[in-house]
Amino acid sequence: MKTVLYSTHREPPEAIERALALRLVVGILLSAPTLLGLSERPALAQTPTINVGLASTSSDIGFFIADKRGYFRDVGLSINMTNFSSAAQMIAPLSAGQLDVGGGTVAAGLYNAVGEGIALKIVADKASIRPHYDFSTLLVRKDLIDSGAYRDFKDLKGMTVAVAAPGSGSESAMNEALKRDGLTIKDVRVTYLGYPDHLIAYHNKAIDASITAEPTVTRAIKENVAARVMPGDEVVYPNQQTAVVLFSDSFIARRDEAERFMTAYLRAVRDYVSTLRDGKIAGPGAEEMIAILTQYTGIKDPAIYREMTSHWVDPDGHVSRPALENDLEFFREQGYVRAENKVGVDQVIDESFAQAAVKKLGSYQPQAAQ
Numbered sequence: 001m002k003t004v005l006y007s008t009h010r011e012p013p014e015a016i017e018r019a020l021a022l023r024l025v026v027g028i029l030l031s032a033p034t035l036l037g038l039s040e041r042p043a044l045a046q047t048p049t050i051n052v053g054l055a056s057t058s059s060d061i062g063f064f065i066a067d068k069r070g071y072f073r074d075v076g077l078s079i080n081m082t083n084f085s086s087a088a089q090m091i092a093p094l095s096a097g098q099l100d101v102g103g104g105t106v107a108a109g110l111y112n113a114v115g116e117g118i119a120l121k122i123v124a125d126k127a128s129i130r131p132h133y134d135f136s137t138l139l140v141r142k143d144l145i146d147s148g149a150y151r152d153f154k155d156l157k158g159m160t161v162a163v164a165a166p167g168s169g170s171e172s173a174m175n176e177a178l179k180r181d182g183l184t185i186k187d188v189r190v191t192y193l194g195y196p197d198h199l200i201a202y203h204n205k206a207i208d209a210s211i212t213a214e215p216t217v218t219r220a221i222k223e224n225v226a227a228r229v230m231p232g233d234e235v236v237y238p239n240q241q242t243a244v245v246l247f248s249d250s251f252i253a254r255r256d257e258a259e260r261f262m263t264a265y266l267r268a269v270r271d272y273v274s275t276l277r278d279g280k281i282a283g284p285g286a287e288e289m290i291a292i293l294t295q296y297t298g299i300k301d302p303a304i305y306r307e308m309t310s311h312w313v314d315p316d317g318h319v320s321r322p323a324l325e326n327d328l329e330f331f332r333e334q335g336y337v338r339a340e341n342k343v344g345v346d347q348v349i350d351e352s353f354a355q356a357a358v359k360k361l362g363s364y365q366p367q368a369a370q
Helices: 013-035 058-068 087-095 108-115 142-147 169-179 195-203 216-222 249-253 255-273 286-296 302-307 321-333 352-361
Strands: 049-054 078-083 101-104 121-127 136-141 160-163 189-192 209-213 226-228 243-247
Touching: 049 058, 049 087, 058 078, 058 101, 058 121, 058 255, 058 286, 087 101, 087 108, 087 243, 108 321, 121 255, 121 352, 136 142, 136 169, 136 195, 136 216, 142 226, 160 169, 169 209, 169 321, 195 209, 195 216, 209 216, 216 226, 216 302, 243 249, 243 255, 249 255, 255 352, 286 302
Parallel strands: 049 078, 049 101, 160 189, 160 209
Antiparallel strands: 101 243, 121 243, 136 209, 136 226
């Protein structure tokens, strides 16, 4: 009997050849992406979703157009839009990074957030007041006008007035209206309501006057519950920077995405501006603009948008520093911005994103007299 101390096993030559051939094929497959100039582990392309806060007014149209016409898609982005009753309510989610972009009036909370070290920025115009383009204006309840209880600004003393939110641009605009007859915001009873709720409040006679934005202005007038009280082309607050586009600090850090977003937004803004004629959406392409508004907003009657006063918006994105400085002074007087907070307007503006977009799009060239 033999004891086997060890044993060796040899594969047949043809088996060895098959194994070598298989190894060669696997090696070629694994190296193929590199040979083709691709990464070894190609990742699936994902479209970033940008969270955008809206103030539920017609001045959101730049976002609507860019979404509807695929401009965000063209720059590799998608957006998720959420409505707020005012821009003031967007500051906290912007500060927390829950929103990437906000659109609405400049609120005192912006300066307080920046004073706490949160780098929110005003990056572009969203709506401005110009002659013929006073889409945000003073309304007074119609029965007060008809009865003679209201005849001039001084009659607002002691009345209940609505603005969008405490420490908002609409509150500053109300103060500007009251200053015309020597009053201030302290001479009235202020209530805070989102713009669409102004209409309900007028019907219920819960408010006497308001600073209201379109399209609610036109609805209130058509339903005969309120009326404009500014004479002719006069505006409550000349050149007011009524609404702006805000970027959160976390979105600003994603520079490439933020610049692409701004490019799509200003492209859409230019489409809108090209349809404006004498304060109305009435030029070539107007009906498509109106169709977009009826699709994206709660007001489904196209006649409202044909009749309403439109907002102006700078097609290159520029914002009005003097108007913002005036609002900031009001916020400080009311104590909305603390005295120790020395943040100024220049510290909250960053127009570099708009400038980058204009570099790609070119400076705006008016297609016709506006």
